[in-house]
Amino acid sequence: MFWKKSGVIVLLCAFLLLFTACSKDEAASGGSTDKKQSATLTVWIHPYVSDELKSRQNEVFKEMGERFKKEYPNVKVKFEEIPWANREQKILTALAAKQGPDVFYLIPDMMAQFADKGVLAPIDDLLGDYGKDDFDKTSLEAVTYKDKMYGLPLLKEVQTYFYNTKILKELGGDPNHLPQTWDEFNALAEKAVKKGYYARNYEGGNTPNATLYPYVWQAGGQVITDDGKIAINKSDAVKGFELVNNWYKNKMIPKDSINTIDHLPLFLEGKSLAYWGTGASLATMKEKGFKDYAIGSPLKNKEIATFGTTGMFVVSGNSENKKLAAQLVKSMTSTESLKAFNKLTKYVPPRKSAASIYNEDKDMKILTEYAKYAKPGVIHPVSRSVMPQIQAKLQEMMQGKKTPQQAADSAAKAIQEEMNK
Template sequence: MKKAIRNTIIVLLSLLVLAGCGKKAEETNNEDVELTVWVHPYVGAEKKEAIEAVYAKMTEEFKKDNPNAKITFEEIPWADRETKITTALAAKEGPDVFYLIPDQISQFAEKGLLADLNEHITKDDLNGFTETSVSAVTYKDKLYGLPILRESQTLFYNKAVLEDIGGDVNNLPTTWDEFNELGKKAVAKGYYARTYEGGNTLNTSLYPLVWQAGGDIVNDKNEISINNEKSVKAFEQINEWYKDGLIAKDSITSDDQGSMFLEGKILATWSANNMINLAKENDVEVLIGSPLKQEVEVTYGTTGAFVVASTSTNQAKAAEFVKVMTNEDNMREFNTVTGHIPAREAAMDILKDNPAMLQMAELTKIAKPGVINSEARVFMPDVQAAVQAMLEGKLTPQQAADKAAEDIQSYLK
């Protein structure tokens, strides 16, 4: 009898626990949730409505399980975005969710501004993402974001210019030496060999060349290698291009030589996926080449991710919304509109009829996401100034690399 009574009590207690869980789940689903998401102008004005429709779809999907949720998307400019975000978060007035790339993630993480998503994201939630994209948003073993897009960069050749200098459209250069040989032919015919935007981010100018030479800049352990024997080869190569006229005289400070390429003044341009559409819009036939190598074939390619602010008062729901934003269907929609490469393998099917974009997607496998160090964005202007001083003739390549190393050291903790 006692055993029967005890079993009855256990059953009743179990039912009460289940009922409590159901009530809790119901309360959670119907709670008032307000999230602010900061995004950027990923598209031009002509696609404004299309991208807003994507955001609306994300919100609608989230509200199926969170009917009382209010999601507000706010667009902020690309320019000076880091300062705007950090200032807002410091005042605890910033967004719950916002967009970062890997070298920014390390910086924001070290300042304690990002939520560790390992507390809200399971391994199963990461199924389907490419390994390189997840790695790019992981810093010191902590997951700080979920990837939404990828990008890769390489050399695009103006086919008309290439044919004019006697180049082989079916045999594009794969090494520095091969490119230099072709580049000299371009200069002899009155063209520049390639773009080099010394006033632009080093991710698209110096750094890929350093990696291709087998060198590096600095790692997350603060070990500096930008002035070692291999890395200096990149400085020497840039200096040689400038002296020999393979790159334009304004390469010291220019931040956009793409127009010169599209006008037929330059043989090749270092660019990302967006060059495919730009060339079409300007009726320029381009060929996608290798990013080249001295010792290693490697390129720069960012991974864009949505992260959760550590100042958010509802980190769990913010993380849940990030999962919705980056799920398979929404990733397809977002990248179809923005023209980027999806960070999920299954979503890559949007590129199946686009051989050029598939070629760029293949390059993400050899793409580095930037310099992963918390001070990478901070010391970049100083390193850039050292390269500019070299091109102005004030420093030798080795001196420029040593100056860059000295400046980096001054910022490291």
């Protein structure tokens, strides 16, 4: 009897060991996917380039689909382009109706909102090895919410200063020693105004990601803390409001800065010392034949910081083929895919192994270096919905209706009201 029981125990232990090993293997791969599986995966993308480059963008995504099909020959990948305008509502409406894509594009503040609504599938539950060490740390932080990864990074953006070297020299500046701090920039800005130039652009019709948050961060402040506390009206953050207010009061930025969305023409026409822009701005300068520029770093007050979104592909919680969709996301963010996409769009690739695309492009190499200072925005479920209110308070300040502290306090109140909903 003893030997029979022992035999049963041995067999049971062997079975448990085998089961545990299989479970570990499956976990390491995020769960197995049948490479002979038949399915159609729909991916919603956006116009990441100008109309002139649209055909090349289509080719890049076509190649991504073909690359995936080599591994999964029975899977059809459909790319459908939707416009940037109202994309948030369009996606949420489709997902609420249990429709929409298997894979789509998000940025971090939208990701947090969508994750909070429960419409995304955590991608780290679906994938094993995705080359984690090859992604830079900040890009992975940007796709993470409440300790769960909801996407894999496709692109990184960085905003920084482009200086008109002719105007800079006229003001006694040195293209080889560009401003590093608020004080250094403002000293040049005062000289620019005296000579009849604007110091820089300020496109107040755009979101606070570009018009306020970089200065809050540079001053050592936060909008919402990592543990969800409102900080936009704390003393360091208010310094960001004060900086913008001083620029406007002292005519360092144009009069229409309150609500305009595009000041690049002023820079190209030689009316502004500097332009706060991105790799896309640089591409436009080159297209227009503008050559008198030097690229400067984001500024520092207490710290060097700037805004630069991290674009990602995510998997819909509605997808009937989540594991397969996650494998597609992995393929679309591979080194080969990121090289092709980012070289075309002039974004910074989030994989270290793809950074070589800019080895021969000194300007993009500089922007790639500055990407380490870029924050992806405010990652919180209310961050998108409060942007119009924060923008409105900033505009009221510029109109003289509120002091910087009053504008910050009103913004804090708006955030609290949104959190209370």
